[in-house]
Structure formats: C-alpha cells, structure tokens
Amino acid sequence: MTTNQETRLTALLGQNSFIELAARERSRQLLDAGSGRELVGPFERLSSPWLAQQGVVTQADDGVVVTKGSFNGQSCVVLAIEGAFQGGSLGEVGGAKIAGALELAALDNRNGIPTMAIIVFETGGVRLQEANLGLAAIAEIHSAIVDLRRCQPVIGIVAGTVGCFGGMSIAAALCSYFIVTREARLGLNGPAVIEQEAGIAEYDSRDRSFIWSITGGEQRALSGLVDVLAEDDVQQIRSHVAQLLARGVPRMHRSEQTARFISALDAADAATQATPGMARAIYAQGAQ
Amino acid sequence: MENLSYDFAAAPAAVPLQRRVLVGVVGSGDLEVLVEPAAAQIRIQICTSVDGMASIWQALMQRVFGAAALPAMRIDINDFGATPGVVRLRLEQAMEELGLSDQQPVDKI
Numbered sequence: 285m286t287t288n289q290e291t292r293l294t295a296l297l298g299q300n301s302f303i304e305l306a307a308r309e310r311s312r313q314l315l316d317a318g319s320g321r322e323l324v325g326p327f328e329r330l331s332s333p334w335l336a337q338q339g340v341v342t343q344a345d346d347g348v349v350v351t352k353g354s355f356n357g358q359s360c361v362v363l364a365i366e367g368a369f370q371g372g373s374l375g376e377v378g379g380a381k382i383a384g385a386l387e388l389a390a391l392d393n394r395n396g397i398p399t400m401a402i403i404v405f406e407t408g409g410v411r412l413q414e415a416n417l418g419l420a421a422i423a424e425i426h427s428a429i430v431d432l433r434r435c436q437p438v439i440g441i442v443a444g445t446v447g448c449f450g451g452m453s454i455a456a457a458l459c460s461y462f463i464v465t466r467e468a469r470l471g472l473n474g475p476a477v478i479e480q481e482a483g484i485a486e487y488d489s490r491d492r493s494f495i496w497s498i499t500g501g502e503q504r505a506l507s508g509l510v511d512v513l514a515e516d517d518v519q520q521i522r523s524h525v526a527q528l529l530a531r532g533v534p535r536m537h538r539s540e541q542t543a544r545f546i547s548a549l550d551a552a553d554a555a556t557q558a559t560p561g562m563a564r565a566i567y568a569q570g571a572q
Numbered sequence: 573m574e575n576l577s578y579d580f581a582a583a584p585a586a587v588p589l590q591r592r593v594l595v596g597v598v599g600s601g602d603l604e605v606l607v608e609p610a611a612a613q614i615r616i617q618i619c620t621s622v623d624g625m626a627s628i629w630q631a632l633m634q635r636v637f638g639a640a641a642l643p644a645m646r647i648d649i650n651d652f653g654a655t656p657g658v659v660r661l662r663l664e665q666a667m668e669e670l671g672l673s674d675q676q677p678v679d680k681i
Contacts, residue, residue, distance in 0.1 A: 306597055326594050326606060339573045341621045341650050343598040344606055368599030 300518040303443045303467055307364035310404050310443075311351040313518045314362050314525065319353035324381055332375050334414045343369045348378035350385045356526055359399040361389050367406030367446035374407060374452060375414035379421020386428035386438075393435035400436040400529060403429075403459065406443070408474060409450015422451035429458045433537060437461060439528055441521065442468040442501070449474045458539050461528040462510040463521060464501035470510065471499040486557065497560040507564045508571025509538075538571075545570030574623045578633045580614040583641035595665045603651040603659060605666045610646040620651035632656050636663050642672060 302310060312320050324330055326344035335342045347369035351362045363382045365372045374382075382403070392399040410418040429438050440459035442448045444467030448456050453472050456462060464470060473481075475489035488494060497503055505513035512524045548569035552558070558566075589609035596604040614637050618629060647666075651659070667673050 308594075326604075327592055327608065336573070336619075341573055341598055341619050341652055343604060343650055344594070344648070347598075366597055366599075368597045368602065370598075 299516065301516050302518050302521050303445060303465065303516050305518075306368070307347075307349045307366035307404065307406070308351075311349050311362040311364045314402055314404075314522060315351060315353035315355055315360060316357070320351045320362070321353060323350045323352055323385065325349075330377050330381075332377050332411075332414065334375065334417070335370075338413050340370070340413060346375060346377040346381070347372060348374075348381045350381050352385075355400065355402070355529070358529070359392065359397055360402065361385050361399060362402045362404065364404035365407045365452075370411060372405075372407035372446050373409065373411035374418050374422055374425075375411035376417035376421055378411075379418060379425060383421060383424035383428045386425065386432050390428070390432040390435060393432070398436055401429075401432055401438045402441065402525060403438065403455070404441050404443070405448040405452055405456055406446040407448055407450070407452045408446065409452050419451060422455065425452075425455050426458055429455060433458070433460045433533065435533070437529055437531070437533055439463065439525055441525075442470055443516065443521070444468045444501070447471070447499070457509075458537070460534055460537060461512070461531070463512045463514050463524050463528070464504055464510050465514055465516045466496075466501050467516065468501035468504075469496065469499045470501070470504050475499070498563065503560055503564065507567035509567060541570065574620050574626070576618040576620065576626055576629050578616045578618075578630065578637075580616075580633070580637040582610075582613050582644035586641055586643035588643050589645055589670060591670070593666050593669045595669065596662045598650045598652045601653055601655070601658065603649055603654040603662055605662050606648040607666050607670060608646045610644040612644055614642060614645055614647065616647040616649065618649040618651060620649075621653050622651070628656060632659060636660065642667075 305313065329344055331342040331344055331346050347366040349364045349366065354360055363385055386401055389399040389401050410422055432438055437460040440456050440462045442456065443465050447469030449471055453470060456470060475487065475495050478487045479489040502513055504510045511528065514521050514524050548566050552566045592608040594604060594606050596602055598604050616633055664673065
C-alpha cells in the first residue's frame with residue numbers, strides 16, 4: 285500500500301459518514317448535541333392507514349422523523365425522510381408531519397422566535413399507494429416552504445443514496461439553500477421513468493456513471509442548481525449549514541429566477557443529445 | 573403480509589422498564605422493533621411482509637424471551653423480510669439499549 289493510499293484510507297476512516305446514518309440519527313447529529321426532541325414520534329403510532337390495507341408493512345413513524353432542537357443555539361426543526369422505508373415515499377401521514385412542522389415553524393417566527401428548518405430529502409416522491417393524498421401533502425409542503433422561507437432560511441440536504449425525485453424535487457428546488465453530496469441525485473423524474481418515456485437509446489437507467497453524470501450531486505452543483513457540494517461527513521455538512529444560515533434569507537430565491545432558466549432552455553438545441561457539459565452550459569445561463 | 577402475536581411471562585422480580593426504545597427501520601431485509609413498558613407480561617406483536625413463517629418466529633421468540641428474566645413489556649415488530657439472524661440482532665440491540673442485555677442468553681443463537 286502506498287503512502288498516498290494510506291492517507292486516503294485514514295481520511296476515509298476518520299470521516300463520520302452522513303449517508304450511512306438513518307433518518308433519526310441524521311437529525312440528532314445535525315442539531316446541537318442533546319438539544320433534539322422528537323415530535324409525533326414512532327410511539328405515537330401515527331403510521332399510514334393505507335399501506336396495511338394494501339398488504340404493505342408500515343413503519344411506526346411513516347418514514348418521517350420530525351425533531352425540534354437548536355442549531356448553533358438558534359431554534360431549528362429538522363425534517364428527515366427515511367429512504368430505506370418504501371424508497372422514502374411521501375404519503376398522507378409523513379407528508380402531513382413535514383407540512384405541519386414547517387407551518388408551526390413559520391408561526392414561531394411570527395411570534396418572535398426565529399426558527400429555521402432543515403429538510404433531509406431521501407425520497408422517490410409521492411407514495412403511489414396513497415396517490416392523491418400523498419400529492420396533496422406534497423403540495424402542502426411546497427406552500428409551507430414558500431411561507432417559512434420568507435422568515436428564515438429553509439435548508440435542504442440530499443446526501444444519497446436514494447436521492448430526491450418527483451414532487452419532492454420541487455420541494456427541494458423551493459428551499460432557500462441546498463446541499464448535496466457526490467452520491468446524491470436530484471431530478472424531477474427518476475431514471476427508469478425517463479428511459480420508459482424517451483427510450484433506452486437516449487437514457488439508459490442502468491448506466492450508473494451516465495445517470496450520475498446527468499442527475500448526480502456534482503453535476504447539479506456545477507450547473508448552479510444547488511449551492512454546496514459537500515463531502516459525506518457530518519461535521520462538514522453541519523458547517524455548510526452554518527455558513528448558509530449566516531447568509532440569511534436570500535434576496536431572491538432560486539425558484540424566483542425561473543425566467544432566465546426557461547429562456548436558456550428554450551434556446552437549447554433539443555435535436556442533439558445533451559452531454560453533461562452541454563447541460564451545465566445551459567443551466568449556467570440561468571443560474572446567477 | 574401476516575400478523576403474529578406471542579405472549580411470555582415476565583419475571584416477577586425484574587426491575588420494571590423505565591423507558592422505551594426503537595431500533596431498526598422497515599427497509600429491505602431489515603425490521604423495526606419498538607419496546608415499551610407494560611403492566612403484566614411480555615407481549616410481542618409482529619407484522620411481517622413474508623407469509624408462512626410463523627413457526628420460525630415462534631421458535632425465535634421462544635429462544636429470546638422464553639428463558640430470560642425480563643420485565644413486562646410490549647414489543648412491536650414491523651418486519652420487511654429480515655432473516656432470523658437479523659431479527660435476533662435487532663432484538664439484542666433493543667435489549668442492550670434498555671440495559672437488559674446481561675439477562676439475555678446471548679450464547680445460543
């Protein structure tokens with residue numbers, strides 16, 4: 285083993301991986317030590333009433349962990365989606381937990397308690413078994429983010445390895461700031477859906493390096509669609525959150541700058557297959 | 573999906589549980605275990621995605637809870653296709669977090 289490899293191995297073993305943590309532990313480690321208090325926790329047994337009827341085992345917290353605590357002394361609520369349960373899909377209960385917590389955070393702000401939110405996305409989007417109820421919940425999450433971000437930053441994180449897709453990718457795009465790792469993926473449609481619609485010649489969902497080159501965290505950061513490309517390390521992600529929080533509420537959110545993105549996309553030549561570099565160049569015209 | 577339920581006698585002399593604990597997630601090949609204090613006995617309620625495994629669950633629960641001197645508790649298991657070994661590990665993790673692992677016959681897996 286060369287010294288270089290040894291150094292990298294030591295660095296790797298010294299990392300406190302965020303990706304490897306389950307949702308509850310991610311929340312606990314993001315907040316100040318010992319400050320976290322879980323709301324509507326698993327022992328409340330507010331699990332999905334719809335999954336069991338369709339023969340699917342439920343999780344006691346419906347795959348969403350709501351933790352109230354402090355971040356560097358400031359009031360903060362962390363909403364973490366458990367990607368291992370049903371692909372992190374959002375149903376009626378999990379969606380309501382996120383939307384309700386965001387609405388309460390906005391209320392706290394209006395009552396003079398500055399409260400920020402961190403959303404840890406690990407989700408394929410709406411839970412198909414709960415269809416319209418899940419979609420309605422996601423719409424409530426969208427409006428709750430837009431409301432809260434007027435008062436305090438709403439910071440989104442996608443660490444991986446599930447990524448963030450569907451209606452929740454829209455929620456991701458509404459966040460004040462966004463952090464990804466290299467393992468993360470962010471996109472409206474999942475790879476399999478695009479392959480089905482566009483054909484395997486254009487989009488091969490099983491080609492991992494191709495998929496990550498188009499929707500992966502690094503590509504999204506270089507395209508200006510997210511703010512930070514972070515290492516998979518709890519402390520580093522925490523310090524990125526602190527830096528973004530210090531910037532305060534953005535003068536103009538990314539989602540308010542759609543006109544420039546749309547005109548850049550309109551001018552793009554759709555006849556040729558876009559390479560990752562071309563995609564970056566197109567989005568660069570939209571991003572500030 | 574199948575729902576199973578098992579009851580075991582609690583040890584009268586055991587110190588009652590003071591808190592509750594959750595371990596695991598309902599992910600592929602994994603399970604979640606919720607343990608709470610209860611009044612009288614050890615009641616285990618299992619919801620598993622795999623049908624027809626009742627005899628294996630029965631044997632595993634008997635081995636873990638049959639001989640141990642444990643306090644009364646309510647245990648809920650939501651299983652998503654975990655192997656018996658994984659189930660055993662999750663149960664031991666829960667007992668360890670409750671400070672009960674010393675009373676567990678951990679040598680007989």
